[in-house]
Amino acid sequence: MRDAEPFRIGLLGHGTVGAAFADLLSARADAVELAVGRRPEIAGVLTRSRGDFEDILERSDLIVEVIGGVEPAREYILKAIRAGRHVVSANKAVLSRHGEEIYDAAREAGIQLRFEAAVGGVVPVIRVIHETLAAAHVDRVHGIVNGTTNFILSEMSRTGASYADCLAEAQRLGYAEADPSDDVSGRDAAAKMAIIARLAFGAPVHIDEVPHEGIEALAPDDIAYAEELGLALKLVGSAERVAGGVAVRVFPTFLYAEHPLASVGGAFNAVTIESEAITEITLSGPGAGGSQTASAVLGDVISAMIPPPSAPPPAVPQPLVSDVESAFYLHLEVADRPGVLARVAEILGLQGVSVKSVVQRGLGDNARLVMVAHPVLESRFMAAVGLIGRLDFLRAPPRVIRVIEEHF
Numbered sequence: 272m273r274d275a276e277p278f279r280i281g282l283l284g285h286g287t288v289g290a291a292f293a294d295l296l297s298a299r300a301d302a303v304e305l306a307v308g309r310r311p312e313i314a315g316v317l318t319r320s321r322g323d324f325e326d327i328l329e330r331s332d333l334i335v336e337v338i339g340g341v342e343p344a345r346e347y348i349l350k351a352i353r354a355g356r357h358v359v360s361a362n363k364a365v366l367s368r369h370g371e372e373i374y375d376a377a378r379e380a381g382i383q384l385r386f387e388a389a390v391g392g393v394v395p396v397i398r399v400i401h402e403t404l405a406a407a408h409v410d411r412v413h414g415i416v417n418g419t420t421n422f423i424l425s426e427m428s429r430t431g432a433s434y435a436d437c438l439a440e441a442q443r444l445g446y447a448e449a450d451p452s453d454d455v456s457g458r459d460a461a462a463k464m465a466i467i468a469r470l471a472f473g474a475p476v477h478i479d480e481v482p483h484e485g486i487e488a489l490a491p492d493d494i495a496y497a498e499e500l501g502l503a504l505k506l507v508g509s510a511e512r513v514a515g516g517v518a519v520r521v522f523p524t525f526l527y528a529e530h531p532l533a534s535v536g537g538a539f540n541a542v543t544i545e546s547e548a549i550t551e552i553t554l555s556g557p558g559a560g561g562s563q564t565a566s567a568v569l570g571d572v573i574s575a576m577i578p579p580p581s582a583p584p585p586a587v588p589q590p591l592v593s594d595v596e597s598a599f600y601l602h603l604e605v606a607d608r609p610g611v612l613a614r615v616a617e618i619l620g621l622q623g624v625s626v627k628s629v630v631q632r633g634l635g636d637n638a639r640l641v642m643v644a645h646p647v648l649e650s651r652f653m654a655a656v657g658l659i660g661r662l663d664f665l666r667a668p669p670r671v672i673r674v675i676e677e678h679f
């Protein structure tokens with residue numbers, strides 16, 4: 272017996288995620304109807320060449336936005352919210368730029384706004400921070416939130432091949448796009464960390480306020496030396512409460528083998544959430560892919576069929592701190608002559624940098640000094656590196672990578 276009205280979904284976008292969502296919905300409609308009491312069905316599909324947005328909106332209870340990019344996605348999301356429709360989006364680009372406008376509109380309209388697939392694909396980062404941990408005071412989140420770069424770094428570590436060769440392999444296997452710049456520059460991860468920080472700390476964070484560095488300049492020998500020091504190299508997004516505010520950043524970072532993110536390989540994503548109340552939770556899984564992402568989108572649709580909770584509460588502006596303490600890896604190519612290590616140590620010491628471990632290798636007339644420094648304010652470490660970079664015995668510019676020291 273079927274007496275409840277169907278739950279009508281307007282699908283904006285029918286690409287990798289949109290098409291997979293339509294397939295998954297038809298496969299799972301019976302199960303959803305059994306669980307929720309209403310049968311979800313597609314009321315209309317919008318692409319560049321078919322469908323009319325206003326017409327689809329009129330006929331829908333909920334809009335799924337999987338177009339991507341900023342406009343017209345932002346305009347459609349806001350129109351849907353203001354028309355009182357629930358919205359599910361996978362769009363990190365729009366939320367990391369216009370999150371506040373969208374969250375405000377959603378709260379005002381009293382509709383459900385859900386966006387699990389915008390961060391970490393099917394890994395339930397948003398739900399866990401926003402709902403499961405709503406009572407915990409989150410202190411810090413570290414994330415591997417870009418599968419493309421994690422695949423490339425895993426390949427560099429596994430094979431010893433160059434960045435360029437591993438990028439080409441990632442493109443051949445479909446893990447990287449023909450234009451990989453958003454991924455390899457760290458900008459994609461920066462957008463996701465802006466969204467995470469907003470949810471974890473309630474602070475409005477725009478993607479342009481997230482300092483980020485990519486993986487293009489990393490060399491295989493950084494990875495090889497680091498392995499001797501017990502370190503694994505990852506592109507890590509960090510969002511944390513620090514003295515005076517909140518720090519949100521994305522950098523190539525070394526992790527000790529015991530860190531939960533150190534062993535996350537291939538195209539996987541993983542996020543570690545730290546809070547005094549819960550110690551630490553790590554979530555990991557596939558960060559992208561049509562069917563995986565579609566499953567996160569359908570999960571959001573089902574949640575919206577059973578209200579509330581909804582959009583994040585109002586943001587409280589907090590200072591964004593960029594000069595924070597970190598441990599560092601420093602790689603130096605120097606002339607192999609007496610006094611070099613002592614001079615480097617002296618400069619580091621004058622800036623208050625203390626060295627935790629050192630590896631030294633002879634290379635004919637030259638030598639390679641690779642060291643890990645204890646946590647120190649970034650400005651002080653960089654000041655020391657600036658001075659070291661000017662020493663006459665240096666044979667190449669110093670290479671610096673941040674290190675996360677936590678062990679759990």
Ligand SMILES: NC(=O)c1ccc[n+]([C@@H]2O[C@H](COP(=O)([O-])OP(=O)(O)OC[C@H]3O[C@@H](n4cnc5c(N)ncnc54)[C@H](OP(=O)(O)O)[C@@H]3O)[C@@H](O)[C@H]2O)c1
Nearest residue numbers: 284285286287288318319320337338339361362559560564
């Ligand atoms: N792919 C993934 O693995 C993945 C993972 C997590 C999150 N996401 C997010 O999911 C969203 C969709 O990604 P995708 O990979 O499915 O993208 P996609 O394959 O490029 O598909 C985009 C769809 O949107 C439609 N579209 C683009 N511009 C439009 C416009 N102006 N008006 C109407 N329709 C328009 C396209 O229409 P045509 O068919 O006419 O070109 C296409 O159907 C993005 O926000 C992305 O960041 C994707």
